[in-house]
Amino acid sequence: MRRLLVLVLLPMLLCGVARAASPAAAEVAEFSRQAMARHCVPTGPGLAVLVARGDELLFRGACGLADVASGAPLTPDHVFRVASVTKQFTAAGVLKLVDEGRLSLDDPLSKYLPAFPDAGGITVGMLLNHTAGVRNAAIMPAADAGTQGMVDAIGNAGVDFPPGQGYRYSNAGYVLAGAVIERVTGMAWDAYLHQAFFAPLGMTRTRGGHDVGVGDRTGEVTGHVIQQGAWSHARQMDMRLPHAAGALVSTLDDLWAWNRALHAGTVLSAQSHGAMATPRGKAADGNYGYGIAVGTLRGSRVFRHNGGISGASAYLAYLPEHDLTVAVLSNADALQPEVVRNGYLANLLAAHAIGKPYPSRDAIHVDPESLRQYEGVYRTDAATARVLRVVEGRLTSQRIPGGQPVALEPVARDAFALEAAFSRMVFERDAAGAVVAMQFLSDDEAQPERIERSDEPLPSVRQEVRVPVEALQRIAGEYVYRSMTLVVSVDDGTPRVRFNNQQQPIELVPQSPSLFSLKVVDATLEFTPDGDIARKAILRMGPAVNEYVRREQ
The missing domain is CATH 3.40.710.10 (DD-peptidase/beta-lactamase superfamily)
Incomplete structure (x- = not known):
């Protein structure tokens, strides 16, 4: 009985898979143009996109700016x-x-x-x-x-x-x-x-x-x-x-x-x-x-x-x-x-x-209080789980350990899509109507993974301490451990750390003026000494403790 709704919903959510015939070139071009435009800010950096079937060009276009400062437009010819x-x-x-x-x-x-x-x-x-x-x-x-x-x-x-x-x-x-x-x-x-x-x-x-x-x-x-x-x-x-x-x-x-x-x-x-x-x-x-x-x-x-x-x-x-x-x-x-x-x-x-479009993901409204019925720890195995909680009126999913919270968009009753992703969650209820499990469809493919909701309480959320920007400036700089480096920046008042030639910096969450947790990794950075220009950054991640020393300019 509790899986009845899931059995009804899954075919509906996967209905886009049934289409097999590849669309005509003009249809692909128009779909691609609209999809590109939806993810482009005209006054910001841009996107260049190409879709081709064999040696047939289906779509080639660009949007946004090549240089925000000058306003020069981006083109598909750019390097x-x-x-x-x-x-x-x-x-x-x-x-x-x-x-x-x-x-x-x-x-x-x-x-x-x-x-x-x-x-x-x-x-x-x-x-x-x-x-x-x-x-x-x-x-x-x-x-x-x-x-x-x-x-x-x-x-x-x-x-x-x-x-x-x-x-x-x-x-x-x-x-x-x-x-x-x-x-x-x-x-x-x-x-x-x-x-x-x-x-x-x-x-x-x-x-x-x-x-x-x-x-x-x-x-x-x-x-x-x-x-x-x-x-x-x-x-x-x-x-x-x-x-x-x-x-x-x-x-x-x-x-x-x-x-x-x-x-x-x-x-x-x-x-x-x-x-x-x-x-x-x-x-x-x-x-x-x-x-x-x-x-x-x-x-x-x-x-x-x-x-x-x-x-x-x-x-x-x-x-x-x-x-x-x-x-x-x-x-x-x-x-x-x-x-x-x-x-x-x-x-x-x-x-x-290829004629197998992802199904529509038009969001529906669900009030924040109703979203709380999905909160909980959905345990995959002894080491990993998904934590669902309502944050600022939206249901979020976070893989633990080390995952970043991702907003979920309600697309049907008991069905949610991950924001800017194709994965979906369809929830199961027992005879009394309580949420007991989810069917997780990775990339919206047809073989869902069933993950039961555990009895574990929601993990506590790290409480962020407000630290004035002037106080944060003491930790900004480059630190070295052996051949590895970390660079701490406070460009917009938000402390971030970039390790080595890492592509994206990681936001730091202040726990005190000297102790910070990494937002998307189970780790902490402690800066010493207190109240002075930080000379050391101590990274603790699991059992590992590495001491980085400030590189003087």
Whole structure:
């Protein structure tokens, strides 16, 4: 009886899956134009979007501004920083060398970087699928941001796990992969990619990037960040730091040409392409092959990669069954990051283009008191759960440990959609009408996960202490622990911390003038001494305690 409503609701919520015929090009173009416009602020940084079926262009457009300061409009021809989408090109570069017999994925890293610590246990393939265990901490000393300086600092940072024994996304692993390319070819990693791919494929505007900012000599679109509640130009960045993990720039058209060539077999052998798109071993935990994340979208296989860096966000997807390319680029790293970097807009457009659109999510009104009946801890297993609570009149969901609260939009009785995402929750009631469980539909796919509501009380909410901006200024600055850094900023009166070359800063919640919790991570930062310019920042995360020391200017 208690599942009756769920059985009635699920077919209604999934009704969009039934449509199979791909819509006409004009229909895709109009849908894409409207969807892009809904997520664009005309007076802010913009979006550039491309949808193509095979060699047929379905939609190509842009909205917003290329430079907020000057008011110059963004166009689909602009050159964007593509951040971690770079990894796809780096992985393909390594695999091309494999095809040419110049290296093997099973080669130990010691063959190319003999001085790297414990390199004999790391294989080249492990670098490409994030199973090498090298720590994702690749901020280098300012005096040497060249490849060797990067390699040395990564080696000094330690490891997260023994090679091959785990999976953790690692920019550092791709810096090492770039170093391998350089050692094998005798060329800079991006120069090799130009020779191997960009020039032969006519990708004339794809290249290694230089500094982010205004008047950049490469002609790239201006990057933007939020500072003091307003858009400003992204800070200058030495683009040798992201290296082969994230330093390329490109355009919509070049990314389309790349998808067509890579997945049509023009770039790599069938064996190497198959390996690139096949997660194996521990990498299967992240559904990650070699430079390609593998998943499903409305029942169809999808190859994708996202990217985010100071001043830019990117997303590139390819659906092989439909020969469909979707690319979304932005000249901001804080423009609704879930819309670009997390793939919301790209997935929305792809689903419509293959004739399996996501169902309508028109919100209905539910008063805050009625929302409280859904509050509780929904336990997945002993270690993880979803906490639902009403915050400022809206029901929110937070994965614990470490998740960020996400607003839920009511779309039917006992049914909610995650804001700027496709996942949904449909709640079950017992015979007395009490909420006892949820059916969680990840990405709105047809196989829901049933999660029971536990008897646990709601976890207490950390109480924020108000600290004057003048008092917060004492903690602003850069702190160093071994080869790792954290940068604390108080640009708009809100303290934030950015670790290493992390794409997005994390907001700090004051517990006292010296103690702060991290908003989206179960961790704290304590600054010492009290009442003076902070000289140390002590990071406590689980059992780990790391002491960062202020870097004097």
